[in-house]
Amino acid sequence: MKKIYLALSLSFLIISCSKKEITSSKLQSRNGVYYEINQQKPFTGEVIDKYSNGQIAIKKSLKKGSLNGSFKTFYSNGQIKESFNYKNGILIGDYITYFENGQIEIKSNYDDYGVNIGKRYDEFGNLISIISNNEFFKASEFSTELILIQKNNKYGYINKIGEIVIPPEYFYISDFSDEYEGLAIVSKNEKMGAVDKTGKVVIPVEYNRFYFVSDGLFKFEKNKKYGFIDKSGKIVIPFKYDMALWFSAGLVPVKKDDKYGFLNKIGETIIPFEYDDASGFINDLAYAKKDGKYGFLNKIGEIVIPFEYDSTDYFFEKLAVVKKGDKYGLIDKEGKIIIPFEYDKISSYSDRSNKTFSKDLKELISVKKGNKYGLINKTGKIIIPCIYDSISDFEDNLTIVKKDGKYGLIDGTGKIISPCIYDFIYGFIDGISLATLDGEKGAINFEGKVIVPFGKYDYLNFPKGEVIKVNKEKKWGYINKYGKEIIPIGYYDSVSDLSEGLILVNKLEYTSLGLKTVSRYIDKTGKTIIQFMGYSSDFSEGLAAVKRNRKSGFINKLGMLVVPFEYDMVYKFSEGLCTVVNDGKKGVINQYGHVIIPIIYDNIEPISEGIFAVVKNGKYGFIDKLGKIIIPFEYEDDDRRNFWFKEGVAVVKKNGRYGYINKFGQALTKFEYTRADDFRDNQEAYVEKGSERGYINKKGEFRKLNN
Structure with a gap:
């Protein structure tokens, strides 16, 4: 009898201790806690989903409604794909992914602060990159054996075996690149300086702002004055100037008492302080302004081109666009007039916003006379006369032009490829452009030939992936780029x-x-x-x-x-994350459904460069993809624009004015702009300050547009 009782007890114990197993489809989340559908008690047990062939696809453990314990995914052949662990809903410990052949692809480790260090391999087991703070870096990039780490939103460096070389005590620390003469720029307590690879402070952390290194000298700002420091920490140009640009031809233009002059690398005045504006040297010439007119100086201060122009640009390819009165012309480095002052606009070589100057046809320059556009070359020869209402970008030696309200195609020699007969030509994708002719939609190719007849469809989308979405009588379908129907229209x-x-x-x-x-x-x-x-x-x-x-x-x-x-x-989903909404509040989940950013925010902008711009109580802040607040909620909301990071910089608003910050929350400019656009192509951003308009670079330098 005792044996029977013992056997029954053991059977009951085994049954009661076994984990309950269900599929994901039988679970639901309530405020981030998982329940079986129609149940009130948070779920504890295993969740197993399978492929159609019966192999396990996902296997995860939950405890009291939260991910807890092992989480594994598998390939359809049964080979493990990912393996990691959760503790009370938090990803922690080793994170490993595998190739389908069983070889480890990624092995990293999560702690309370996210991934500190990990490694990535190819399918043959060769190390190809290092992981630090959830970013991948080529292993060859770490020639200094130093890897960036983060702890409590402070940064430092470890070596490849995990030893701390520079403690994580800086609000910001750069890499040790040649750009910084082998040093790293650091920020601490709202001050900036530089350290070497051992962590020794070389440039004291006492400056308000760092700008760049120019000719081996570090430009800093202190108490609204600018100066330069060498890589040993010695001040070579004292902090007494109201403005300083960058070194070129061994000289730097600086401003003092509202006048510009030029200094050499030991701070000696080479060109005296007598100019109202000045640029750096490009092609051995710098422009300067005196008595309201612009001219050009050489590097010993001699006037090479007299002060007689109302506006000018830099010399590029030995030519500069200049303005005299209300007309524009082109001069060479000797001041010789190459293109006479007869145009109302000449596209500037240095104007990065210009969309007409051809990247493929370097010799062509867009000009405007009256309300008509044409093209000339650098000798002033007219290639295409000023007869068009507009000229677009060149693509494969072809440009779209407009004349008398109609559009056509010409090549770089001015040859007419397609006459100006179309209502509109939309631009080429994969050698095809949509167009309208007498109100009917169709498509043409680079040779001007019609490949989708006009009027066959009411609407065509731009080609995408070798297929074109089409509409006829409010019904949709798909054709390929040769006109063959793929998805029946109207079905x-x-x-x-x-x-x-x-x-x-x-x-x-x-x-x-x-x-x-x-x-x-x-x-x-x-x-x-x-x-x-x-x-x-x-x-x-x-x-x-x-x-x-x-x-x-x-x-x-x-x-x-x-x-x-x-x-x-x-x-x-974007960058592995997705914004979700419940009860009017927004948060972020990952691809497994785990809540990364709590669902408590008024608005969350789309992720950009690994960072979310987030609104709470009318203030903007920034949160990284691990869910950590990296820039506090101190910036103003604005209905006129969105805020996000682009090219490592974000526009933000404070006290009714715009400015720029980097990913560490450091202000790159003053908050003084009434309009501030995003940076384009990692170069410049358009800004307005009162009546002034111009472009600003990431060094904070303002290039004023001359009216």
Whole structure:
């Protein structure tokens, strides 16, 4: 009898201790806590999802509704794909991903501050990159054996075996690059300086702002005065100047008592302080302004081109655009007039906003006379007379022109490829341009030949992935770039754009559940890959939002639900993260559905360069992709524009004025602009300050536009 009782007890113990197993589709999230559907107690147990062949796809453990313990994903052949661990909903410990052949791809480690250090391998086990703070760096880049680390929002460096070389005590620390003469720029307690590779402070951390290194000298600002320091920490140009530009030809223009002069690298005055404006030297000449007129100086201060112009630009390719009265011309370095002063506009070589100057046809310059545009070469020879209303960018020796309200095509010699007969030509993609002719839509190629007849379709989208979305009588379909129909026009109620190789279509159909919207994902051949009952969205980073019973989740490209239906609204995934909405508040989840940024914010801008701009109580701040607040909520909201990082810089607003900050929250400019655009091509940004207009670079230097 005792044996029977003991056996029953052991059986009960085994059953009671075994973990409960369910699929993701049977779970729902309530404020970030997972429950079985229609249950009130948070779920504890294992969640297992499988492929159609029966192999496990995802296996994860939950405890009291939070991810806790092992989380693994697998390839469809059963080989492990990812392995990591959670503790009370927080990713912690080793994170490992595998190639399908079983070789480790990534091995890193999460602590309370995110990934500190890890390694990435190729399929043969060779180390190819180092991971630091969730960023990948080529292993060869760490010739100094130093790797950036972060702790409590402070930065330092470790070596490749994990030893701390520079403690994480700086609000900002740069890399040790040749650009900084082997030093690193640091910031601490709102002051800046520089350290060497051992952590020794070489330039005292006492300056208000660092700008750049020019000819081996570091430009700093202290108490609104500018000076230069060498790499040993010696001040070579004292901090007594109101403005300083950069060194060129061994000289730097500086401003003192409202006048500009030029200093050499030991601070001696080479060109006296007698000019109202001045530039650096380009092609051995610098422009300067005196008594309201511009001219050019050489590096010993001699006047090479007299002060007789109302505005000027730099010399590029030995030519400069200058203005005299209300007309523009072109001069060479000797002051010889190459193009006479007869044009109302000449595209400046140095104007990076110019969209007409050809990248492929370097000799051509856009000019304007009256209200008409033409092209000339650098000798002043007229290539295309000023007869066009507009001339667009060149692409493959072809440009779109407008004349008498109609559009056509010409090449770089002025030869007419297609006469100006079209209502509009939209621009070429993969050798095809959409166009309209007498109100009808069609498409032409580079040779001006019609490849989609005008009037056959009511509407055509731009070509994408060798297919073109078309519309006829308010019905949509797809053709390829040769005009062959791929998805029948009018069969589906809605047809999306091609996204990640799939086209989403919807159709209201009779099903076993009645009249329902059925979503299908179709490839470029017309084959149905996924079918879903309910509303869906396009794929982004391998996941598509789907909706059921007024709640949204995500499926993968196998049609599996990977993020449960628990959000009022979701956005697309970007950089592995997605903004979600519940009860009017926004937060961010990752591709596994884990909440990275709590759902408590009034607004979250799309992620840009790994950073979210976030609004709380009417103030902007910035949060990184680990969910950490890296720049506090101290900037003003603005209905006229969005704020995000571009080229490492963000426009922000404080006290009603715009300024620029870097990713560490350091101000790159003063907050004094009434308009401030994003940086373009890592070069300059357009700004306005009262009646002044111009461009500013990342060094904070302002290039005024002359009216």
